[in-house]
Amino acid sequence: MATSGLDNVARNPEILFCWSGERLLVQDLGSGNSFFVSPQTILLLDLFGRPRSSETAAKILSEYEKKSVLKSVRRLARLGLLIPEKDARRRTSRLKLWKENLASAQYHLASRDIPFATSHAAIDRFLQARAAEERQPRRFKRYRATTRRRLPTSLTPEKPAALDRVLAARRTVREFSRRPVSLQDLAAVVRGTWGRTGWLDGGPMGRLATKTSPSAGALHPIECYVLAWNVRGLRPGLYHYDVAADELRRLRPGDLRVAAVKAASGQRWVGRAAFLCVMTAVFERTLWKYQLENAYRVLWLDAGHLAQTFCLLATSRGLGPFTTAAIQDSYIEKLIGLDGIKEFSVYLCGAGVPAMRLRPSPSG
Numbered sequence: 001m002a003t004s005g006l007d008n009v010a011r012n013p014e015i016l017f018c019w020s021g022e023r024l025l026v027q028d029l030g031s032g033n034s035f036f037v038s039p040q041t042i043l044l045l046d047l048f049g050r051p052r053s054s055e056t057a058a059k060i061l062s063e064y065e066k067k068s069v070l071k072s073v074r075r076l077a078r079l080g081l082l083i084p085e086k087d088a089r090r091r092t093s094r095l096k097l098w099k100e101n102l103a104s105a106q107y108h109l110a111s112r113d114i115p116f117a118t119s120h121a122a123i124d125r126f127l128q129a130r131a132a133e134e135r136q137p138r139r140f141k142r143y144r145a146t147t148r149r150r151l152p153t154s155l156t157p158e159k160p161a162a163l164d165r166v167l168a169a170r171r172t173v174r175e176f177s178r179r180p181v182s183l184q185d186l187a188a189v190v191r192g193t194w195g196r197t198g199w200l201d202g203g204p205m206g207r208l209a210t211k212t213s214p215s216a217g218a219l220h221p222i223e224c225y226v227l228a229w230n231v232r233g234l235r236p237g238l239y240h241y242d243v244a245a246d247e248l249r250r251l252r253p254g255d256l257r258v259a260a261v262k263a264a265s266g267q268r269w270v271g272r273a274a275f276l277c278v279m280t281a282v283f284e285r286t287l288w289k290y291q292l293e294n295a296y297r298v299l300w301l302d303a304g305h306l307a308q309t310f311c312l313l314a315t316s317r318g319l320g321p322f323t324t325a326a327i328q329d330s331y332i333e334k335l336i337g338l339d340g341i342k343e344f345s346v347y348l349c350g351a352g353v354p355a356m357r358l359r360p361s362p363s364g
Contacts, residue, residue: 006073008051010088012081014095016106017042028080029094029105035079044072051085107296127204130288137284139209141223143240146249151187166316173320174269176352181274183233185317186226189351190277193310194224196243205289209243213305216298221285222306223343225336229257230274230352238336251336259335264348265326273322273352277310278332279303282343303347310349320354323347 014029023036047057054073058066076082083091094105117123192212200218202208208218215221224241226248228234236255239248257271263278264270281299290298307323314321325347332338332345 006054006070006077006082008053008085009048009073009077009082010051010085011045011048012083013088013091013093015045015081016095016102026081027106030091031080033080035081041072041076041081044069044076045081048082051088124204127289131204134288136205136288137282139220139285140242140244141240141282142242142244143249143251146240146251148242148245148247148249149234149239150245150247151191152184153187163312166312170311170315170321172311172322173352173354174322175355176269176272176274176320177355178230179353180230180232181319181351181353183231185319186228186231186234186275188317189310189313189319190224190226190241190248191246192313193277193306194222194241194243195246213302213309215302215305216286217289219285219289220302221281221283221299222302222346223280223282225251225278225280226275227256227260227263227278228275229255229260256335260350263328263332263335264324265328267324267326270322270324270348270350273320273350275352276348276350278336278345279306279347279349280336280338280343281346284342299346307347307349310351314351318353319351321349321351323349 012028012030016027016029018025018027020036024039024041025034026037026041027034044057044061047060054070057073058064058069061069073082095102098105117126195211196209197212198210199207200210202218209220210218211220226239226241227237228239229236234248235250235253237250238252238256238259239250241247242249260273260276261268261271263276270276281303283295283299286295286298311321311323327345327348329345330340333340333343336345338344
């Protein structure tokens with residue numbers, strides 16, 4: 001029986017290969033589909049790096065039975081791994097456009113278009129099942145055998161700056177005065193950013209903390225560690241902010257501004273600020289509820305919300321804030337004593353007294 005071939009087809013420009021156990025997995029970044037294929041598939045797809053017909057491919061692969069080659073080409077075409085020449089020419093390659101950033105491409109694929117439950121009943125059933133299946137992670141982290149420093153209650157300015165003026169005044173500051181930041185200002189910024197403002201009823205999840213910034217599911221996976229070296233009223237050292245107790249717990253004494261610069265990938269101006277806040281993520285808090293590929297995404301969304309709150313609060317107190325994603329993850333995790341898996345670093349922010357005052361004008 002005659003076996004029909006295909007006209008000119010070419011390799012899909014958006015496919016990735018990886019081993020999954022002993023099987024070869026191919027992913028189509030365009031459609032989001034994944035397939036297990038034989039290792040010989042790579043040889044066949046390589047042949048279609050430029051358009052050609054299946055008959056031509058069978059002639060080139062003369063050591064294989066023609067019927068087998070034509071059948072394989074048809075199967076790859078059905079899977080979308082081989083596409084018509086005209087489609088290949090007009091299709092934009094995500095890998096090429098994104099400078100072959102494989103990690104971003106794979107994550108982008110995995111976290112797109114995920115279906116979510118929308119009815120309250122369905123969500124409650126899911127949470128009740130999760131509660132019966134696994135205990136929820138602790139809401140707050142605590143270091144017990146440490147020196148504790150309760151944060152003072154800050155005095156409210158007689159004429160607090162209006163939000164619009166604070167927003168307009170916010171700038172990233174990299175030039176600082178040598179004057180120290182007061183503990184009251186540090187307390188106001190840290191408490192106002194990461195502190196608990198109240199509780200809400202989480203239904204099957206029990207009481208959930210509220211804060212000044214939103215967090216996916218009110219789970220608040222972000223922890224705050226403070227490296228302080230120029231704060232009046234606070235001994236230099238590495239501290240963890242204990243949300244439940246509203247206090248700083250000292251994990252390591254000493255002037256750590258050199259460590260802060262290293263944590264920020266050698267940006268020397270960081271050491272001229274007064275303190276640096278390290279944001280870390282306790283991922284299991286999020287994963288307990290959101291067991292989805294895009295759960296990783298919300299960690300950075302949460303960190304971004306917190307960083308903006310930090311910057312606005314620092315600005316309202318006349319401090320010069322900054323943020324940086326140029327972080328040395330492994331160094332930070334070793335400095336604090338984290339495993340980099342259950343808890344890992346995500347973002348840095350800090351502040352000092354700016355060389356030029358940025359306090360919003362009461363007159364606007």
